Amino acid sequence: MPEPAHVYNPAAIEAKWQRFWKQNKTFKAIDCDYTRPKLYVLDMFPYPSGAGLHVGHPEGYTASDIWCRYKRMHGYNVLHAMGWDAFGLPAEQYAVKTGTHPAVTTAKNVDIFKKQLEAFGFSFDWDREINTTDPKYYKWTQWIFSQLYKQGLAYESYEPVNWCPELGTVLANEEVINGRSEVGNYPVVRKPVRQWVLKITAYAEELLAGIDELDWPEGTKEMQKNWIGKSTGAEVDFQVQGGKDTIRVYTTRPDTLFGATYMVLAPEHPLVAKLTTADRRAAVQAYVNEASSKSDLDRTELNKDKTGEFIGVCAINPVNQQPIPIWISDYVLISYGTGAIMAVPAHDTRDFEFATKFKLPITCIMRPDPKACAAAGVDPEAVIAGKACWVEDGEMMNSSNDEVSLNGLRMTEAKQRITDWLHAKGIGEPTVNFKLRDWLFSRQRYWGEPFPLVHMEDGTVKLVSEEELPVILPEMENYKPTEDGEPPLARAADWLDYTDPVTGAKGKRETNTMPQWAGSCWYYLRYIDPHNDQAGWDREKEKYWMPVDLYIGGAEHAVLHLLYSRFWHKVLYDLGHVTHPEPWKRLIHQGMILGISYKDQRGVLVPNDQVVEKDKKFFHKKTGEELTMLPAKMSKSLKNVVNPDDIIKKYGADSFRLYEMFMGPLEEVKPWNTEGVEGVCRFLNKVWRMIVDVDTGTLAPEVSDAPMSREAERILHQTIKKVSEDIESLDYNTAISQLMIFANEFSRMPQRNKTALETFVLLLSPLAPHIAEELWQRLGHQDTLAYHPWPKFDPAKLTVDEVEILVQINGKPRARINVPASADADALCALALADETVQAQIAGKTIVKSIGVPGRLVNLVVK
């Protein structure tokens, strides 16, 4: 028998409705429409890589799309757009290898990405599409840089980079493995290079203060706070013994000054070379050299085992005139504080480890609180004897000189008193410090925004005028750095030469380019007014649309992108270019989608094309070893990347969307399982057959105008309630479960109320929009349902007369009884006690306590 003519056919209806939405500009966002509330929903825009879209991209985009469609049905004017974060390393590396201009590669990839995204039926306003590599876009990236520059927030500095002499290029941290290049395994050195740096630290206080206002995941807020890392403490000067030099240290614990028994400098500290004695020079120099080849991360990673060298001289502890040895060690970073610390091993874990290893003296100056000590499992006597470390509060001891005594004080008062004393003596100051470092904003690469800067012949740096923007990236044939390590743009002979249009003064253009962060720092402002060539954005439109109401993107951006962008926004706010101090009100992270992978007994991951299946077990194709399945990050090398095109082709975009949302909570990491797509596809088929007669294509004969049973009404209203609440809180997985329950129930009914089915279609529409539009039309409606009012439930239809509740005895389930739904706690207990099973259970025992929870349970505590 041939298949019926009118079965669910996603390919046909998805193409039909995508065409309809496009032709009718259904999702056009109207600027400054004050008749409707606005809603700005933002996705993190993708880097259009050559590999095309993977299944991770559509997850966040589907989530935001559902939210947009749902809110349109509530009367919102929604701004939802897409664009391309298209500067970046891969296109440049490809250019170096093949000579293909990155712009060509990028255009091709954008094309592929756009076609792929369109197949999902996302309700983007495609008229607002943007591309960070478009000179019409990066003109304004350069313009924003100019504003920062004019504020004195950009400066030149020599900063260390990963320089690979063999490859003649600067490498990203991830391209360096154990001090060697990932490609070719050549040695990599840390070499200072002239860079542009943005003074994000000037905004540290504001960036920190703003976090509290945000409706963001708490963990992300926490990470940003820790990244900014504000601490209060003091800077203290130590004299070098027998010399004129002073070493300034930063400490958060000035109260422990009397316990400082040695001092540590970062290996890069400027005084190291000067102070080191002749007999220690060789060892110290070797240590400095070794440290210089490691990144900060490498250093701290190896920090379990502390290393260091004594430089041969001592400093004088200013509170007690004790000489204390000066060491250098990796665990002190030059980039934080003053690059030097006083070490108090009795009250700092790192110092304690170091002192123990190198047998340095440990002096306890604080008696721990016995209670806190016991809770932490630390022996107070061991702390006092210098055999254990105590970092919490306590009572100061051994801390006095002729002028000041901290003995008997608590940490807070002790900090205050010693800081006052240091200040009075002129050897210390209360200091606020931030972990946050200024932002290294230049790259020695071709494929990025050129800086609007010129190095003039007289040695000054000139910011090119606004009229001269954009500074266009020149065409080139060679994308490699020059032989002497200059950025690729140093090869752009004609482009380099600059003549001031007014004065005729000559200079050379800046050859560094901006990092990829630049374009993504402000793209949400460009969607507001993407075609404006007079300004980055129109003031009134900005005022109308901003701030972004909901921003969805990966947790991997929790600190860097989200912090850099907030920084730019705050500068723009201070200059009056934007009207809100924060760009994004609410933020949600979608969890990563993992692929299926396999590992052997040693735990080594095996590429999927090396795996064969036999009777639900997996074996290595070559060795025959049995493998275990596990979820792992999708990657080309593991051959476990799932291509969305294949899934859409087989099941349709609605099934794809539904599956990704049904997998689990939006924010969780979830493994992809293609079999799961079949489940939701089956559900959509069932929905189709519930409404459409697959032989004729008209409505199914069961669809009727007859009134619903009370039970059918209850299911309908429960579904409206659950789906509305769950979409509102972005719990899409449970909203879908409820829709499945509705379809299971209604499909079984010989009479299916048409109004109930229409309501169901509306509820389904944000999640699976194509099939919903099609069914809506077949149910007799002319227009799109995209702006149809969202259904409301009637609480009266949800009630039941009787509920079954649990009776527990001493917390164990013992009986189930039916009670009126309205019964209160006392009535419940009375009903429970009247039950035969319960009476048998409590016979001969005394009721100590009875707890009744209406609609839930009764718990009887008996003896």
Place this chain on the structure above:
RNA sequence: GCCCGAGUGGUGGAAUGGCAGACACAACAGACUUAAAAUCUGUCGGGGGAAACCCCUUACGGGUUCGAAUCCCGUCUCGGGUACCA
């Protein structure tokens, strides 16, 4: 190392202080079919019992509570970030 997050059936998950396993996937059995696919119906955490039913079970170890997957403390494992991947 440091910061952040997560651990529940064979699998994805539900339940965020009140009957653990909703809704699905996979598996098994049955109906329909010449047969298969599709569809429909049923079973489906582990152990014990003929059965009524009982015991155990939310990574591990403690604690708070009448009651804990849920709250607190500790441990382990996995994932994200760590400033030039984006």
